[in-house]
Amino acid sequence: MGPGPSEVHPRVLRAMSTPLVGHLDPSFIEVMNDVQDLLRYTFRTENKWTIPVSGTGSASMEAAIGNVVEPGDTMLVPTNGYFGGRMESMATRAGGDVVHVDAPWGEPLDSSDVEAAFEKHDPDVFGFVHAETSTGVVQPDVSELTDIAHDRDALVIADCVTSLGGVELRVDEWDIDVAYSGPQKCLSCPPGASPLTLNDRAMEKVLSREELARSWYLDLSLLEGYWGDERAYHHTAPITNVYALREALRLVAEEGIEARWERHRNVAGALKTGVEAMGVEMNAPDDYWLPSLNAVRVPAGVTDTDVTDYLLEQYDLEIATGLGDLDGEIFRIGCMGYSARPETVSYLVSALGDALE
Numbered sequence: 001m002g003p004g005p006s007e008v009h010p011r012v013l014r015a016m017s018t019p020l021v022g023h024l025d026p027s028f029i030e031v032m033n034d035v036q037d038l039l040r041y042t043f044r045t046e047n048k049w050t051i052p053v054s055g056t057g058s059a060s061m062e063a064a065i066g067n068v069v070e071p072g073d074t075m076l077v078p079t080n081g082y083f084g085g086r087m088e089s090m091a092t093r094a095g096g097d098v099v100h101v102d103a104p105w106g107e108p109l110d111s112s113d114v115e116a117a118f119e120k121h122d123p124d125v126f127g128f129v130h131a132e133t134s135t136g137v138v139q140p141d142v143s144e145l146t147d148i149a150h151d152r153d154a155l156v157i158a159d160c161v162t163s164l165g166g167v168e169l170r171v172d173e174w175d176i177d178v179a180y181s182g183p184q185k186c187l188s189c190p191p192g193a194s195p196l197t198l199n200d201r202a203m204e205k206v207l208s209r210e211e212l213a214r215s216w217y218l219d220l221s222l223l224e225g226y227w228g229d230e231r232a233y234h235h236t237a238p239i240t241n242v243y244a245l246r247e248a249l250r251l252v253a254e255e256g257i258e259a260r261w262e263r264h265r266n267v268a269g270a271l272k273t274g275v276e277a278m279g280v281e282m283n284a285p286d287d288y289w290l291p292s293l294n295a296v297r298v299p300a301g302v303t304d305t306d307v308t309d310y311l312l313e314q315y316d317l318e319i320a321t322g323l324g325d326l327d328g329e330i331f332r333i334g335c336m337g338y339s340a341r342p343e344t345v346s347y348l349v350s351a352l353g354d355a356l357e
């Protein structure tokens, strides 16, 4: 129950023992079609350009930023968590100039601050983190942010690594241009093939770049040869990870995406209630609480690593400590995908109660 990878669903583990076929085998092309359709369902999008990027969440993140940001572009990034910092590093490496919109760690962005940052810097690209794994905060009012950006002709990139498949996310309705994710969080799949979707507006920019994307491997204009209509060799897809992702996404579709969001809210809600009943505080206010990643304040007089070590040794249970500005101040408890079950939550609550005694 750490911040990911979450516990992998047994059906996904079984799918991973499927014998390999070639990455252009007709049967594998059917698997690719299924994965793309199921990703569209899960992202709530009709985007044609919806693919799993070979690599971890950082690969889909770099595919998004490294293709959309051109040398000389300005990208607006948030400072309210760890992953805004990674966006900044990637945008800089892509040749972009980075400007910031600030909020404290543990709070979401305020749309008036985003508006003010647009007025001041006139960025070409705006990135934000929908579900910040380092703080346990979900960004509300996404449509307000995308409206601000589109009124000024900027593209929006959303980090949905810890929200896809667990927390309400509506790529088309909220008018997000580019969304990327990872499979090892709310999809309960091993890392290795990471979801990415781009709308036509974003793809037009990518396909009309003056300078080639700096990464050959993640160049979407080349990846389109494999994941688009042509189905031609670009690189050898991680076949087993794609099998796994298909099974994980089938589980999403069987449950129904909205029912799955509700399960995360309910099960993580029980976790939150249990923690608060022990007199321990959540880090995020209720309005921004992220069900998939519960940031819990370390009580006074307790050393965070004593608790995480104890839980691992005595209960074989993994939770994480804080990162960056919140290092030493919070525990990060994942409640994602297959891990979001009543029995795991009651086990966690009683184990944590014992550890804190």
Ligand code: PLP
Pocket: 003, 004, 056, 057, 058, 059, 061, 083, 129, 131, 132, 133, 134, 159, 161, 162, 182, 191
């Ligand atoms: N963005 C967020 C919000 C994340 O939580 C993570 C990983 O935890 C990443 C990006 C990077 O993903 P990965 O570690 O799979 O490369």
